[in-house]
Amino acid sequence: MKKTxxxxxxxFTADKEILSNLNWVFHSGERWVILGANGAGKTSLLSTxxxxxxxxxxxLIVNGKKYSAYDWxxxxxxxxxxxxxxxxxxxxxxxxxxxxxxxxLAMINYWGKLxxxxxxxxxxxxxxxxxxxxAFRTWGQISQGERKKVLIxxxxxxxxxxxxxxxxxxxxxxxxxxxxxxFLSKLCKDSKIPAIAMTTHYVEEIPPSFTHCLILKQGxxxxxxxxxxxxxxxxxxxxxxxxxxxxxxxxxxSLKI
Numbered sequence: 001m002k003k004t005x006x007x008x009x010x011x012f013t014a015d016k017e018i019l020s021n022l023n024w025v026f027h028s029g030e031r032w033v034i035l036g037a038n039g040a041g042k043t044s045l046l047s048t049x050x051x052x053x054x055x056x057x058x059x060l061i062v063n064g065k066k067y068s069a070y071d072w073x074x075x076x077x078x079x080x081x082x083x084x085x086x087x088x089x090x091x092x093x094x095x096x097x098x099x100x101x102x103x104x105l106a107m108i109n110y111w112g113k114l115x116x117x118x119x120x121x122x123x124x125x126x127x128x129x130x131x132x133x134x135a136f137r138t139w140g141q142i143s144q145g146e147r148k149k150v151l152i153x154x155x156x157x158x159x160x161x162x163x164x165x166x167x168x169x170x171x172x173x174x175x176x177x178x179x180x181x182x183f184l185s186k187l188c189k190d191s192k193i194p195a196i197a198m199t200t201h202y203v204e205e206i207p208p209s210f211t212h213c214l215i216l217k218q219g220x221x222x223x224x225x226x227x228x229x230x231x232x233x234x235x236x237x238x239x240x241x242x243x244x245x246x247x248x249x250x251x252x253x254s255l256k257i
């Protein structure tokens with residue numbers, strides 16, 4: 001199985017050390033959930049892999065390309081990161097179709113000549129994700145849940161080798177979250193997406209098809225591996241610093257504290 005992401009003794013420091021000597025291998029075909037308390041380093045890990053943060057030390061290898069040995073702007077074309085930072089950056093007046101097209105060109109808020117081939121590709125992506133009815137609505141007119149789906153359509157325009165989802169259910173009301181999780185579960189079964197990793201605060205949001213789990217605590221890896229072995233009450237109790245009781249029914253996790 002091909003290594004998609006490999007990090008060796010990776011650290012990231014801002015005002016203080018946020019990630020400390022992480023070692024992690026992420027293979028094609030795997031679906032990872034990344035868990036940890038607030039401040040554990042989940043978002044920082046994704047941002048560092050995508051090189052929006054500069055690693056302080058260690059090795060970072062994505063699809064066989066080592067950080068510092070390649071132009072990471074080119075490497076980013078194989079990686080898609082979907083998070084709230086992007087959602088906030090899009091103009092309320094931008095048409096959804098333009099938002100999706102912008103993903104192909106790695107820009108925020110599409111500008112330039114209208115390209116028939118690019119328009120057709122963006123429409124196909126919206127159709128494939130079941131949201132073609134949003135194509136000509138503006139960003140300001142669509143709901144929070146619809147925005148999440150549009151951002152995934154945008155991310156898929158580059159046919160990424162890796163799709164990172166940073167707390168994709170944040171800001172959704174219960175009904176919108178339920179619908180989005182159904183959408184996400186279907187997406188995770190798509191073999192055209194080689195690798196997916198998602199951060200979340202809530203185990204209930206983990207699709208049944210997820211295969212692996214990485215648990216962070218204070219910038220270090222507490223546990224990582226197959227989800228059936230790592231997702232335990234004992235590990236989550238250590239991660240959150242409080243006694244946790246994890247259960248699973250019909251493929252869905254729940255957590256009591």
